[in-house]
Amino acid sequence: MNVNKKNQIDPLGIYVHIPFCLKKCAYCDFSSFSCQSEDNIRDYFEALHKEIRNFARENQNSDLPMVDTVYFGGGTPSSVDAGQIEATLALLKEVFVIQDTAEITIEINPGTLTADKARRYKKAGINRASVGLQAWQDFLLKILGRIHNQADFIRTMEILKNNGFENFSVDVMVGLPGQKLVDVMETLEALMVFSPTHLSSYSLILEPGTPMANWVEAGQLDLPDEDEEREMHWAVDGFLKQQGFEHYEISSYCRPGCESRHNVKYWELEPYLGFGLGAHGFFQGRRYGNTNELRQYGERLNAGKSPAVFEPVMAPDEMMSEWMFLGLRKLSGIRDADFITRFGESFFVRYGEVIKSLIADGLLAWDGSVLKLTDRGQDFGNRVFMAFV
Numbered sequence: 001m002n003v004n005k006k007n008q009i010d011p012l013g014i015y016v017h018i019p020f021c022l023k024k025c026a027y028c029d030f031s032s033f034s035c036q037s038e039d040n041i042r043d044y045f046e047a048l049h050k051e052i053r054n055f056a057r058e059n060q061n062s063d064l065p066m067v068d069t070v071y072f073g074g075g076t077p078s079s080v081d082a083g084q085i086e087a088t089l090a091l092l093k094e095v096f097v098i099q100d101t102a103e104i105t106i107e108i109n110p111g112t113l114t115a116d117k118a119r120r121y122k123k124a125g126i127n128r129a130s131v132g133l134q135a136w137q138d139f140l141l142k143i144l145g146r147i148h149n150q151a152d153f154i155r156t157m158e159i160l161k162n163n164g165f166e167n168f169s170v171d172v173m174v175g176l177p178g179q180k181l182v183d184v185m186e187t188l189e190a191l192m193v194f195s196p197t198h199l200s201s202y203s204l205i206l207e208p209g210t211p212m213a214n215w216v217e218a219g220q221l222d223l224p225d226e227d228e229e230r231e232m233h234w235a236v237d238g239f240l241k242q243q244g245f246e247h248y249e250i251s252s253y254c255r256p257g258c259e260s261r262h263n264v265k266y267w268e269l270e271p272y273l274g275f276g277l278g279a280h281g282f283f284q285g286r287r288y289g290n291t292n293e294l295r296q297y298g299e300r301l302n303a304g305k306s307p308a309v310f311e312p313v314m315a316p317d318e319m320m321s322e323w324m325f326l327g328l329r330k331l332s333g334i335r336d337a338d339f340i341t342r343f344g345e346s347f348f349v350r351y352g353e354v355i356k357s358l359i360a361d362g363l364l365a366w367d368g369s370v371l372k373l374t375d376r377g378q379d380f381g382n383r384v385f386m387a388f389v
């Protein structure tokens with residue numbers, strides 16, 4: 001079943017979705033399910049492995065690029081038996097050529113990692129962890145409906161360190177109900193003790209239909225106002241830069257050279273495959289997305305059908321538009337020379353008026369070769385991105 005393995009110029013990323021969590025958080029509308037039986041989880045992995053094998057069969061005559069990033073996301077990949085992760089990674093290695101230097105990440109939620117799992121992940125080749133802390137304070141973790149507390153997080157950090165995981169990211173959130181600037185700063189200061197190589201800082205987004213959105217709507221919880229939320233964002237930014245982190249994408253900070261190589265592919269419109277429930281991919285110029293329905297996902301694969309809906313091959317203008325608004329998420333900005341190399345014309349030919357007006361509004365800056373977000377542009381990122389759609 002090996003597909004033709006050949007190294008090509010653009011290596012490929014692989015995202016694998018593990019849609020299980022021990023409990024649903026109050027703000028979550030991701031593709032994730034709690035309280036699943038062992039049978040359901042086993043069936044899911046069987047379907048997932050079928051999807052990977054089907055891909056291999058359908059592409060057996062193609063020259064597939066080598067893989068340089070693998071990302072197990074969720075859900076909570078660390079909540080399932082380590083044997084399922086090992087088997088999935090072993091299958092990926094059987095089907096693809098995964099570079100020796102590949103970045104292989106797993107998302108971990110505190111309270112689900114054991115020393116045995118960490119040891120097995122490491123042995124299987126996983127070399128990066130992304131840990132969902134969100135906040136240091138137990139009262140905030142409770143409001144969020146997280147399963148863990150501060151002590152669980154500390155234990156997770158110890159397990160990772162004891163098992164040789166030096167490269168790890170931590171997720172934190174700002175704009176939480178009841179959260180004050182002082183809580184955000186306490187979270188960051190506490191985190192520095194563990195020496196993460198990467199931090200992602202997200203603003204809470206209230207997703208309609210989630211318990212948290214309902215509580216806020218019913219007046220049972222108060223969110224910080226927009227100014228307070230922005231103050232938190234800029235405090236995070238200032239603190240992390242002072243600690244030597246680089247702000248390389250709207251929500252992402254890293255020690256020099258420790259960007260998430262996998263996520264950078266999304267912002268640079270590089271190819272990646274997505275396997276698993278609700279996973280998305282961008283391959284051979286086409287985007288595709290798998291069904292979000294757990295039952296349908298298994299049924300389609302069991303019936304020998306694809307769980308994906310494929311979009312048509314992306315038209316050049318669509319590709320240009322995505323390249324602009326995804327690329328502008330990077331704080332280093334986008335180079336006109338790269339646009340010319342990729343699309344054969346300057347981005348000013350295509351978007352001159354849009355760019356001029358965003359520069360006039362103080363949202364973008366142009367230095368003669370690079371176009372990038374200003375500080376004000378970060379505060380109004382969506383306005384900038386939508387201008388290129």
Ligand code: SF4
Binds near residue numbers: 028075
């Ligand atoms: S751990 Fe993450 S994916 Fe799971 S329910 Fe909470 S927010 Fe959602």
